Amino acid sequence: MNTPATEPMIKIEDVSKYYGSFRALDRVSLNVNSGEVLMIVGPSGSGKSTLLRCINHLEIPDEGRIVVDGITVNNNEAHINAVRAEVGMVFQRFELFPHLTVLENICLAQQKVRKRSRQESDQIAWQLLEKVGIPEQANKHPPQLSGGQQQRVAIARSLAMQPKVMLFDEPTSALDPEMIKEVLDVMLDLAREGMTMVVVSHEMGFARNAAHKVVFMDQGRVIEQGAPDTVFSNPQHERTKLFLSRILR
Amino acid sequence: MAVDQEQIITSKRDVVGRTNLKQFPWWFLIILAIAGYMTIRIIIDPLYQGIFNTILQGIGTTLYVTVISFVFALLLGLILGLGRVSTNPIWRNLSISYIEFIRGVPMLVLIFTISFAVVPMFARTFGLSNNSVSLTTRAIIALVLIYGAYIAEIFRAGIESIGRGQSEAARSLGMSRVQSMRYVILPQAIRNVMPALGNDLIALLKDTSLVSVLGVREMTQVARLSVSTSFRYEETYFILTLFYLTMTLVLSLLLQWLQRRVGAKG
Numbered sequence A: 001m002n003t004p005a006t007e008p009m010i011k012i013e014d015v016s017k018y019y020g021s022f023r024a025l026d027r028v029s030l031n032v033n034s035g036e037v038l039m040i041v042g043p044s045g046s047g048k049s050t051l052l053r054c055i056n057h058l059e060i061p062d063e064g065r066i067v068v069d070g071i072t073v074n075n076n077e078a079h080i081n082a083v084r085a086e087v088g089m090v091f092q093r094f095e096l097f098p099h100l101t102v103l104e105n106i107c108l109a110q111q112k113v114r115k116r117s118r119q120e121s122d123q124i125a126w127q128l129l130e131k132v133g134i135p136e137q138a139n140k141h142p143p144q145l146s147g148g149q150q151q152r153v154a155i156a157r158s159l160a161m162q163p164k165v166m167l168f169d170e171p172t173s174a175l176d177p178e179m180i181k182e183v184l185d186v187m188l189d190l191a192r193e194g195m196t197m198v199v200v201s202h203e204m205g206f207a208r209n210a211a212h213k214v215v216f217m218d219q220g221r222v223i224e225q226g227a228p229d230t231v232f233s234n235p236q237h238e239r240t241k242l243f244l245s246r247i248l249r
Numbered sequence B: 001m002a003v004d005q006e007q008i009i010t011s012k013r014d015v016v017g018r019t020n021l022k023q024f025p026w027w028f029l030i031i032l033a034i035a036g037y038m039t040i041r042i043i044i045d046p047l048y049q050g051i052f053n054t055i056l057q058g059i060g061t062t063l064y065v066t067v068i069s070f071v072f073a074l075l076l077g078l079i080l081g082l083g084r085v086s087t088n089p090i091w092r093n094l095s096i097s098y099i100e101f102i103r104g105v106p107m108l109v110l111i112f113t114i115s116f117a118v119v120p121m122f123a124r125t126f127g128l129s130n131n132s133v134s135l136t137t138r139a140i141i142a143l144v145l146i147y148g149a150y151i152a153e154i155f156r157a158g159i160e161s162i163g164r165g166q167s168e169a170a171r172s173l174g175m176s177r178v179q180s181m182r183y184v185i186l187p188q189a190i191r192n193v194m195p196a197l198g199n200d201l202i203a204l205l206k207d208t209s210l211v212s213v214l215g216v217r218e219m220t221q222v223a224r225l226s227v228s229t230s231f232r233y234e235e236t237y238f239i240l241t242l243f244y245l246t247m248t249l250v251l252s253l254l255l256q257w258l259q260r261r262v263g264a265k266g
């Protein structure tokens, strides 16, 4: 699974995805290098979530190919599971397992997928809870936590698998404003530590502080990409300008 | 979820505490009064007492048939329910056709068909004589095959009640379909369908009376046999009714108590 330093961590080549005759992704090509933070912005329905979901094969692209860490994702179930374990995903609605405690949430996949012992997975879970700043919540159930705390647990749960890539699908858009910062801070730390990240979000502060590259999508296509400052302050395309004028205000 | 239930329960208590007469469960008092009257008759009237003791001889079989059938029906229901939502086309289609078949035929007809056609057919296939399978066993097999289909639909609904996001989260952590079902979806689904399963247990308890047609000596059959010699129709059938009523009420209270305990833990 090792790749030469020159190979991108994620290579998306000419990927298209159809729902019936509707084309949700239209020949998307993108590279994400190891340690890079890629931010995806775009209007609702532009295909951002679909693209993220294709990267860890929650959706299967109809055309094109996606290579993660040197492995081309194909349709073999065991193969897909192997790739998914290397790719963490954080959802808008957290999707913590409500019947398990916070600690059990972080340990489950470690034990069942990584085959770690209870003791080892517990230890890793405690470390990660320290890292995201909520060790005191370890034995509570998710519904007892605030949204911001739940999202931090979700991040810890993904990190416990020691993924090479983290995908974030609007991780702060279901949160009350006062909780957004605590989640963004955790993400910022991750970016500084050199995690490869693909983030769908309209948090401009995070884009300016952490993103190496911003991609603007519309109608399933990549319209424009570049450094955050360039794309935000000097957009080239009309549609990017229109979209930014709406969200930047 | 647990918190909500707690709140509902305490708010109900408040209402009773304020002795709101409209909210008081009068129905329960009425049933209790009828049951109490019958009980007193049984205690003071030797005729009633005799019939009571006769029917009591069938209660063991009724409970035995109910419990054994329910346990195996749960297993069959789980297998069929998982098949119902499976991506495996063979398993899924077999499950659906089985469930639809059972649900489309009256229970009494199924009890005859299974006991006197299906079971003998299988017995012959395995080289067993026709009456090597006891009638009680046939009754249990019939109830398991019937209730398995009903319970399968409960499990299916429970599994489908868990949002797609949960299995996607599990899958994105690298868990296989089976692991995601086993550790993430089913535990939540089962908790959600506990009340529905409880209802089916009560329904099954009542439906064991149907296997009296096979001559299985459960409460109804014992009552019928007794009536055929005593001709005490009124007394016998009223007491039989009281038996079922008491058992279903007790069971329903028991299930509610269990439900609350499980709910409080989660």
Ligand SMILES: Nc1ncnc2c1ncn2[C@@H]1O[C@H](COP(=O)(O)OP(=O)(O)OP(=O)(O)O)[C@@H](O)[C@H]1O
Pocket (backbone or CB within 6 Å): A019, A024, A042, A043, A044, A045, A046, A047, A048, A049, A050, A051
């Ligand atoms: N399972 C599906 N079946 C049919 N259409 C779908 C499905 N999933 C997504 N789509 C459609 O594909 C398009 C892209 O959806 P996607 O969720 O990727 O958009 P998005 O950019 O993430 O939007 P948002 O900002 O609202 O989350 C939308 O028009 C959506 O309606």
Ligand SMILES: [Mg+2]
Pocket (backbone or CB within 6 Å): A048, A049, A050, A169
């Ligand atoms: Mg989306």
